[in-house]
Amino acid sequence: MGTNSFRRKWIDGKWGSLVCAGILFAAFGVDAANRLSPLEQIPIESFREMREVERYQLKVAEKHYLEGEYKIALDEYEKFLSLYESSSAAAYSQLMWSHCLLRLRKVNTAIREGFQSVIDYWPDSQEAKTASYLIARSYQDMGEVEKARVAFQKMIESVDDVELQVRARNQILEMAKTKQDWDEVLRILGELTFDTERIKGVEEICRAASRDLGSRLLRRGDWDGGIEALETSYEGGGLDEKLFEYGRSAVGHLRSQDETRAAGDQMLAKLLARFEATIPDDLTEEGNQSRARTALNRIAELHGAAGRKTDVLATYERIEKMLGVSDGLLGQIASFYRGIGEREKARATYRRYENQVAAKSAIAGMYREESKFDEAIELYRELIEEDPDRVNDYLWVIGDCFERKGAWKEAIQTYRQIDKFPDNYLRMARCHRRLKQWDEALSLYSQSKSSEPHAPGATLSIGYTYEEAGQRENAIKAFQLTCRSYPKSSEASRAHAHLQSKYQITATFGGGKDE
Amino acid sequence: MSSFWKQPENRPYLIFVGVWVLLWCDWSAWYLLPSWFHVIGFTVATALGWGWYLRRRKQNRRKVDQRWSLAPVFVLSWQWLVFAASEMGWSGAARFFTLLGMSILFFAGLCVTVWWVEKQSREYAVAASGGGRGSGERVWNLCNLEAWYLRKRSQKLDQSLWTFLLYTLLFFLLVLILSHLPGCREIYEMPAGGGEQAQLQKVKIQKVIKKKLVINPFSSIVFNPPPIEDIKLQFQELTKHAYQVGFGEGKGSGFAGGTQRGKVRFIRLEYQGGDWDQDFSGSSDLNMLLEYGIRTGHKVAEQPESRRISQLKNFPIGKSPPFLYVTGQRNLEVSNSEVEVLREYLTDKHGMLFADNGGSAGWGQQFFAVMQKVLPQVKPIKVPLDHPIHTTPYPIPFLPYVAPHGGKDAWGWVVDGRLVAYYHPGDIGDAWADDHAKVRREIWEYCYQLGTNVIFYSHVEYNRWLDSLNQNQKADGNE
Numbered sequence: 004m005g006t007n008s009f010r011r012k013w014i015d016g017k018w019g020s021l022v023c024a025g026i027l028f029a030a031f032g033v034d035a036a037n038r039l040s041p042l043e044q045i046p047i048e049s050f051r052e053m054r055e056v057e058r059y060q061l062k063v064a065e066k067h068y069l070e071g072e073y074k075i076a077l078d079e080y081e082k083f084l085s086l087y088e089s090s091s092a093a094a095y096s097q098l099m100w101s102h103c104l105l106r107l108r109k110v111n112t113a114i115r116e117g118f119q120s121v122i123d124y125w126p127d128s129q130e131a132k133t134a135s136y137l138i139a140r141s142y143q144d145m146g147e148v149e150k151a152r153v154a155f156q157k158m159i160e161s162v163d164d165v166e167l168q169v170r171a172r173n174q175i176l177e178m179a180k181t182k183q184d185w186d187e188v189l190r191i192l193g194e195l196t197f198d199t200e201r202i203k204g205v206e207e208i209c210r211a212a213s214r215d216l217g218s219r220l221l222r223r224g225d226w227d228g229g230i231e232a233l234e235t236s237y238e239g240g241g242l243d244e245k246l247f248e249y250g251r252s253a254v255g256h257l258r259s260q261d262e263t264r265a266a267g268d269q270m271l272a273k274l275l276a277r278f279e280a281t282i283p284d285d286l287t288e289e290g291n292q293s294r295a296r297t298a299l300n301r302i303a304e305l306h307g308a309a310g311r312k313t314d315v316l317a318t319y320e321r322i323e324k325m326l327g328v329s330d331g332l333l334g335q336i337a338s339f340y341r342g343i344g345e346r347e348k349a350r351a352t353y354r355r356y357e358n359q360v361a362a363k364s365a366i367a368g369m370y371r372e373e374s375k376f377d378e379a380i381e382l383y384r385e386l387i388e389e390d391p392d393r394v395n396d397y398l399w400v401i402g403d404c405f406e407r408k409g410a411w412k413e414a415i416q417t418y419r420q421i422d423k424f425p426d427n428y429l430r431m432a433r434c435h436r437r438l439k440q441w442d443e444a445l446s447l448y449s450q451s452k453s454s455e456p457h458a459p460g461a462t463l464s465i466g467y468t469y470e471e472a473g474q475r476e477n478a479i480k481a482f483q484l485t486c487r488s489y490p491k492s493s494e495a496s497r498a499h500a501h502l503q504s505k506y507q508i509t510a511t512f513g514g515g516k517d518e
Numbered sequence: 519m520s521s522f523w524k525q526p527e528n529r530p531y532l533i534f535v536g537v538w539v540l541l542w543c544d545w546s547a548w549y550l551l552p553s554w555f556h557v558i559g560f561t562v563a564t565a566l567g568w569g570w571y572l573r574r575r576k577q578n579r580r581k582v583d584q585r586w587s588l589a590p591v592f593v594l595s596w597q598w599l600v601f602a603a604s605e606m607g608w609s610g611a612a613r614f615f616t617l618l619g620m621s622i623l624f625f626a627g628l629c630v631t632v633w634w635v636e637k638q639s640r641e642y643a644v645a646a647s648g649g650g651r652g653s654g655e656r657v658w659n660l661c662n663l664e665a666w667y668l669r670k671r672s673q674k675l676d677q678s679l680w681t682f683l684l685y686t687l688l689f690f691l692l693v694l695i696l697s698h699l700p701g702c703r704e705i706y707e708m709p710a711g712g713g714e715q716a717q718l719q720k721v722k723i724q725k726v727i728k729k730k731l732v733i734n735p736f737s738s739i740v741f742n743p744p745p746i747e748d749i750k751l752q753f754q755e756l757t758k759h760a761y762q763v764g765f766g767e768g769k770g771s772g773f774a775g776g777t778q779r780g781k782v783r784f785i786r787l788e789y790q791g792g793d794w795d796q797d798f799s800g801s802s803d804l805n806m807l808l809e810y811g812i813r814t815g816h817k818v819a820e821q822p823e824s825r826r827i828s829q830l831k832n833f834p835i836g837k838s839p840p841f842l843y844v845t846g847q848r849n850l851e852v853s854n855s856e857v858e859v860l861r862e863y864l865t866d867k868h869g870m871l872f873a874d875n876g877g878s879a880g881w882g883q884q885f886f887a888v889m890q891k892v893l894p895q896v897k898p899i900k901v902p903l904d905h906p907i908h909t910t911p912y913p914i915p916f917l918p919y920v921a922p923h924g925g926k927d928a929w930g931w932v933v934d935g936r937l938v939a940y941y942h943p944g945d946i947g948d949a950w951a952d953d954h955a956k957v958r959r960e961i962w963e964y965c966y967q968l969g970t971n972v973i974f975y976s977h978v979e980y981n982r983w984l985d986s987l988n989q990n991q992k993a994d995g996n997e
Contacts, residue, residue: 108927110902146899146932180899277878421824496923500847500877504793509948511920511956 037068041166042137043102045095046129052091057083061092062438068103094125098134110141131441132162136171148178169195169205176212186514192216210236214245224266226273229253243281247301255308263319271309278302285335286325296326298337305338315339337365346373350424361391367400377405395421402430411437425451425461432464441472458515459485459494466498486510538563538594545601553605553779555785560598567594567704567751576928585966591970592622611835624689632686635661639677643666662686678734695735703830705837707780708977709817711772713764715978763814763911765978766985770880771815772978775984780971782810784822787871796845796876802950803843806969809950813970814911827856836984838867845947847877850884852891868983870976871939872949875924882943889931889939898941901930906977907937909985914971916963920955934981940972 004298045061064079080100084093099217101117101159104110118134118141124361125131134173139154155171164167180186195212195505213236221229231244250270257267283291293359299322306314319336322502326332333352340349353369355360363382370379383397383404390397398421411434418434432447445468475482485498489508502508533841541559544551571591575584603611632911636845637659646664657664660680665790668676670686679716685770766774773780783805788794811818825842842863852860886898901907907930908914917928924957931939959967 050981108902109902111904138679142897145905146897146930146937147903147935148936182895344657491922496878497920499921500923503877504796504847509951509953512844 018374021106039065042133043093043099043370049091049095049129054087054090057087057090057092060086061096064096064099068099070351071106071200073103073106077107086266092126093119094130095123096132097124098137105137105141110145114138116140129164132164132167135162137168139171140174140224143174143178149180152178165200165202166204169208170201172199173208173212176398177453189216189219192219192232198237214249217245218249218252219383222247222256224253224257224263224270226270243278246274246277247305250466251305251308254305258309265311271305274305275302278305287514292326296322299325303339307342312343328355330361331359334365362387363389369402371404376408380404397422399423399427402427406430406434410435425454425457429457429461429464436468438470441468445470459489462488463494463498466501474508479508483508483510531630534563534566546661548657551778552809553811556601557605560601564598565592592626595621616727620693625688628685630680630683635677638937639663642942660782680733680994683714704731704832706783706833706839707837708776708840708981709772709780709782710768710774710776710778711762711764711770711816712766712768712774713762713771714744715765715906715910715974717909717913740781755913763974764816766980773981774818775981775988781817782821782977783839783840784810784973786822786824787842789844789852789856790848791850792846792881793876794846795824795950796846797947797971798822802947804953806947806950806973809902809966810970810973813878813966814974823863827859828853830859830867831973832864834869835989838863838869839982840868841870841872842974843872843874843947844885845874845876847875847881850881850888852888857888857891860888864892865933867937868980870937870979872972872976873939874945875941875943876945879924882941885941893931893933893938896931896933896938898931901928901937901940905930905937906938907971908968911972911974912967912971914964914968916967917942917944917962918949918961920961920965921945921948922959925961937975942968 035259039105041301041445050058056236058099060079060083064076064083067079069077077100080103083090084100085097087093087096090096095431097117098121101113101121104113104117118138120129121128121134122138135154135158139151139158142148142151142154152175154177159168159171174197176188176191180192192212192215195209196216199209199308200231201209211234217229217232220232229249230242230246233242233249251274253285254267254271254274257268278298278301282295286292286295297326299318303315303318303322306318316336316339319332319339322332337349337352340346340352350369353362353365356365363386367379367382367386370376370382381403381499383401386395398417402417402421405411405417408436415431418431421427428447428451432444432451433440435444435447446463448461449470454459461479462485466478466485469475469478469481482498482502485492486495486502491497499510502510521561537559541551541556541563545556545560568591571587574587578584596615598616600612600619603615612836641662643657656666659665660677663677667680668927693888700786710981731791762771764771764773768774768776784803786794786798786803807818807822810816830838830842860871862870873885879892889896889898903914908917908928919926919942922944924941926943928943929941930937945955946965946968949962950969954962954965
């Protein structure tokens with residue numbers, strides 16, 4: 004097969020697009036394909052018409068672009084434009100040149116000399132449409148909201164590209180939300196939800212808009228409007244799930260104010276009726292039990308959102324009667340009791356667990372929340388006996404309990420038994436500092452420095468330890484070392500600020516540089 | 519008053535008082551006359567007042583008359599002290615003199631009032647004992663102990679209490695008026711002048727290359743080229759700093775909306791809860807102010823200053839500071855009323871905040887939270903490197919910082935196309951200090967340049983706004 008016949012068959016033929024996409028994929032790699040945004044990708048038609056040398060030059064430029072070397076990429080795209088001015092990818096190259104400027108935070112130059120040039124020199128190209136969208140978005144990124152809004156509106160009217168139009172509407176929506184212009188927000192959401200063709204690339208934007216619109220309408224008490232909006236994207240179980248999610252929030256919101264309480268009650272009644280209807284009568288059929296459990300759990304949560312405690316408990320009892328008791332159900336009941344502050348009842352519910360290890364762990368957690376550390380420690384010790392696989396975890400929380408109750412020595416002893424370097428060393432050092440045992444604390448911090456991610460924190464803590472010990476010179480040295488050794492860490496920033504405010508000493512990071 | 523005016527000997531006093539009041543109004547509200555005029559005017563007035571008092575003291579031996587004569591002299595002297603302190607830029611001293619004068623005035627006035635009421639009261643008592651009592655009408659006069667609202671058992675005590683109450687009330691009203699005196703009310707004026715909002719050009723020297731003459735040795739024309747050693751290199755200034763840094767049309771570097779007494783001032787914002795005064799006693803603010811003056815040729819204040827957020831209310835619209843510097847590394851607490859003041863300052867008074875993260879990511883987050891409260895409808899943006907604030911008068915190739923406490927990007931809040939707040943993440947103020955935070959020379963030089971750009975940008979935007987205000991006023995006048 005000669006070169007020409009190969010070209011006819013594989014490049015210009017019906018498989019052309021597919022092959023070109025494959026070449027793109029192979030040339031730029033999976034990583035590149037993942038990282039280039041849709042607005043940065045070359046149109047397949049332009050790529051197909053390019054010569055090999057052009058592709059090579061573009062590949063070099065994109066390699067630098069994807070590696071974040073925007074200055075080099077900028078030069079490479081410029082080189083492409085100088086060498087292959089009449090190439091089918093010239094417009095794309097100019098567009099990417101502008102993208103490089105955006106990345107270099109030269110937005111005004113990108114608009115003036117980049118995107119505008121694409122529109123001026125290749126007015127009919129796809130890149131020109133993208134450029135007009137990017138000009139508007141750049142105005143938005145610069146905070147020029149009014150200019151951006153006008154540019155987006157102009158773009159929507161003049162550019163015949165549904166994807167870009169939807170993106171533009173989405174950006175106008177963002178600006179309206181920031182401006183808190185809620186009528187405009189609802190208008191645009193309505194356009195995106197009901198009037199937009201859901202082609203590939205904009206589906207998610209439209210779906211998000213329908214969710215947003217549905218949620219907002221439900222919170223206004225507009226049941227039919229909310230359902231209508233959600234129905235454009237969801238059906239069946241998915242619709243019920245979204246309705247529950249936004250309906251629960253709407254009920255809470257509407258019932259929180261006197262003037263909308265009645266609307267909240269109406270909304271609650273409609274939601275309850277809807278989920279009640281989804282409870283199957285025959286629970287013996289496969290999957291029906293799960294459906295009934297989901298519906299009843301939603302009913303319980305809706306009652307909870309409306310503040311109806313007795314109805315919540317009645318619903319849980321109903322679940323128990325219909326589907327039997329389980330640890331999951333008991334956990335939900337206990338969480339409900341915890342939520343309303345009835346902690347003894349919550350503990351009593353946990354005790355009914357079939358899995359007693361989980362029950363004790365939950366009860367011990369509650370004791371920790373209540374600062375009843377002795378009770379918690381006793382339970383965790385029992386758990387060590389009953390569940391030896393998680394001994395490290397239990398010892399860690401016992402150590403934490405000792406530390407929180409101020410029993411520093413016991414805490415150190417407990418942390419010492421744990422195999423969790425360097426976290427346990429750091430905790431032990433903290434306890435030694437409380438006991439004013441400076442040498443032990445310093446020794447532990449020094450050992451912790453061998454763990455690279457913990458080194459900046461440990462070095463900074465060494466500085467604070469010296470400071471507490473009254474060793475001013477050593478403290479300053481440790482803070483300076485933090486700045487010098489780990490200049491990009493947040494600890495270095497803290498050390499720098501501390502040196503300056505407490506000791507009036509300036510430690511330098513070398514200052515910024517052109518990155 | 520007309521009878522007082524008709525007496526020829528009283529006319530000079532009335533003219534003097536009228537001129538002084540006009541001068542005071544101009545200084546505190548109208549701002550029409552130059553600063554030197556006020557200096558001369560107030561100083562001469564005070565000197566004349568003292569001269570009059572000393573002459574009167576010699577002529578009049580009565581103690582009471584002498585004391586009365588002291589009152590106008592006190593007012594003149596007090597006002598002169600407040601004025602002098604304000605002109606020197608000693609805002610603390612101006613506030614002190616204002617409060618001190620108020621206090622003296624209050625107590626002196628109270629003494630005079632008590633004395634006068636007592637005197638009147640005695641006269642009424644004498645008249646009553648002479649048989650003038652019992653007309654049957656309700657007596658309202660406080661000086662008369664027979665007034666119906668004075669209890670019979672404690673007439674004297676009630677009279678004193680009423681006197682004190684009424685006097686305090688009247689004085690309170692007086693203070694409301696006096697609160698417009700400078701010291702309580704402040705102005706900020708930009709230096710007068712003009713210039714362009716353009717990048718500073720570097721002076722480049724270009725070597726003039728002589729054209730080579732290729733001489734044909736066989737030519738019939740005789741050429742006399744000079745020997746190569748005699749060709750002198752000529753240098754020519756390709757570009758020069760041929761424009762002024764400023765805005766608008768006016769003589770010298772400055773701003774068309776400025777005044778002759780105006781100066782660029784560096785005001786740091788005081789806030790509660792943290793360390794607004796981080797390195798305030800050091801040299802950074804002063805260095806930046808001086809560098810700005812040297813680099814732009816604008817008149818600058820002698821010292822940096824500070825103001826509380828609530829004090830921003832004292833600046834009138836059109837005479838408020840175009841920018842305020844705010845820094846720190848601990849907490850940043852702003853009350854709801856202060857949020858309102860800041861909003862008014864940034865939007866109605868066209869001001870700008872220049873925030874500098876002095877040492878912690880937390881401070882930056884708190885500043886963003888404050889801005890969210892102040893301008894809830896404005897989203898912060900990353901300020902592009904080719905924004906005028908980064909290019910004029912100095913083009914900044916990258917954002918210079920001492921330490922990236924709050925990231926490596928400058929953030930801004932834009933209202934109507936204008937940056938109303940500029941947030942620098944990396945302790946730029948530290949680079950302005952004497953030791954320049956020990957960063958490289960290139961970095962601290964860029965930090966000075968960025969500081970100059972921010973101050974210049976705020977003043978240019980302020981001037982633009984003043985221009986548009988004036989144009990609107992003119993248009994309204996024409997209509």
